[in-house]
Amino acid sequence: MKTELSITLISPGCTITGDMIVDHGVSCFGLLNGGIVSTQGLLHVGAGGLVKGTAQGDHVRIDGRVDGNVHARASLEINGQVTGDILYCGTIRLGPHATLNGALKRVPRMLTIEAEPVSTGSEQVAEVAAPAQGSVATERPESNVTEFARAKA
Structure with missing residues (x-):
């Protein structure tokens, strides 16, 4: 190969x-x-x-x-x-x-990926993916892992 x-x-x-x-x-x-x-x-x-x-x-x-x-x-x-x-x-x-x-x-490794802020009014927050059906939503540190994966696709 x-x-x-x-x-x-x-x-x-x-x-x-x-x-x-x-x-x-x-x-x-x-x-x-x-x-x-x-x-x-x-x-x-x-x-x-x-x-x-x-x-x-x-x-x-x-x-x-x-x-x-x-x-x-x-x-x-x-x-x-x-x-x-x-x-x-x-x-x-x-x-x-x-x-x-x-x-x-x-x-931690996940925090080395910079969060991309999403504007909602006058404050900025990181976009977080919705939890899967039946799972419990937990607060996690700012990360753009979902944005990073989307940009890569």
Whole structure:
């Protein structure tokens, strides 16, 4: 069985405006004006790369710069600069050139997936899927797992 490596490359000099959701790895060496979510594989912000928004992935490596929150579900390695909060649940490694300006929080895996607020009047709440027939509804922490799965389909 042959396996193919799928990766999206944002090359130097390239600018992308808007959010990206990919179901494989991604390497960013350019400018991304928006958030990025990698559902599988490595999310790599390379040297010279800049993400202006949230960066979410299973395995996250920051060698460039992220101006926004970082959410890592399995592993996180930082050799670059992060201005924003970092949520991780696996391993973390800070390199000699790591620069952090924000809170570093170890959280359960489900909390590393950012909640998408849904506006209802003047307040914002996270959308929660209705419980299955016969099950008891329980309050759970903010998560966009259902939104994440829908976006992936």
